[in-house]
Amino acid sequence: MADPRDFDELVGGDDLEPEEELRLRRVHDLLVQAGPPPDLPPALERIPDEATHAEIVQFPLLPRRRWAAAAVAAAALAAAAFGAGFLVGDRGGSASDVDAVRVVPMHGAGGALASIRLGKRDEVGNWPMEFVVSGLAQQPEGAYYTLYLTRDGKPRIVCGYFRVGSHTTTVRFTVPYKLRKGERWVVTYQPKGVHDPGRIVLST
């Protein structure tokens, strides 16, 4: 069999001007020299959100290499929840009504995953936010979870409080904070009677 990368076989140069044939032969040689581009791993098919938050201190809940995989899983979690119309906390809803301008994955110990769908800020400065979470331990009576924005790497600004069920939980918040570059979200577990930020169980 002829080499499938033979120029004459691939392009056929009979009807080409000599100058054009030379130009295409050079491209042909470059393609052969360069070899095939690699397949992108699924985790890199979309831009890792982490790339634009690289200066932020990482919470060491997951090895960094697994971050992108967690992002994909969290996105799938969000898609599955919205697609199924499975909205705990808004029994009348059938699909997300937050028109997301940004989706932020979160991950935590024990395979807990979450995603934040951040909507467009309204004219007076409110950001709608839809938070979908799975894999967090169900809390005893009186305990709850809190979604915080961080400042200086620590949970400082409350976005909302929630409890989780046995499957996927979706809650909606509205926050008026101006998001600054470098801020992250974390979720803390708040035992009954504890109101200061508790143990971090999820982070972006």
Next chain:
Amino acid sequence: MAYAAAIPRVQFVTRETDAELIQRAGDGDRGAFEALYRRYARPVFGLALRRLGDRGRAEDAVQETFASVWRSARTYRPERGPGAPWLYAVARNAIVDRSRGRTEVGADAPDHASDEPDPSERTEQSWVAWRVHRALEELPEREREVIALAYWSGLSQSEVAEFLGIPLGTVKTRTRAGLQRLADLLEGELE
């Protein structure tokens, strides 16, 4: 074959130059940054894979490269040169950082000349691959698909036609059109 099957079904629509996108990214424009990512994710991953030889480490290097691009785009000066070499330098630095510490200690010095390309040849090959893979991202999908199959799948053109379910003449037309487009995009490489 795997490459052709994995080609994203997203058409490359922006016609802005790399330099314009880098400058906009430097101003915090995430859309511009994403356009750069679409153009360069595969070339960066390819470069990292060639240098590091490990997909996991190469993935990390891609993330670090684009984190560096985001952080340092503001320092890019178009009057000093086009965007592609600047991005190549950022990627190379990120990859070199990641490869540090991998040198095996105690290995004997080779007592004969290696058949491997020397560092300058490797650099040259990497740069060619970088530019070619970057240019491929600009092709319409139907041309990119045909070229990928024709050059790297091992299929003959008749087999490519059969695989894609299109006439052989169409395969040849698309191949030629793709090469012509690549020739325009790679003008500097053809000197």
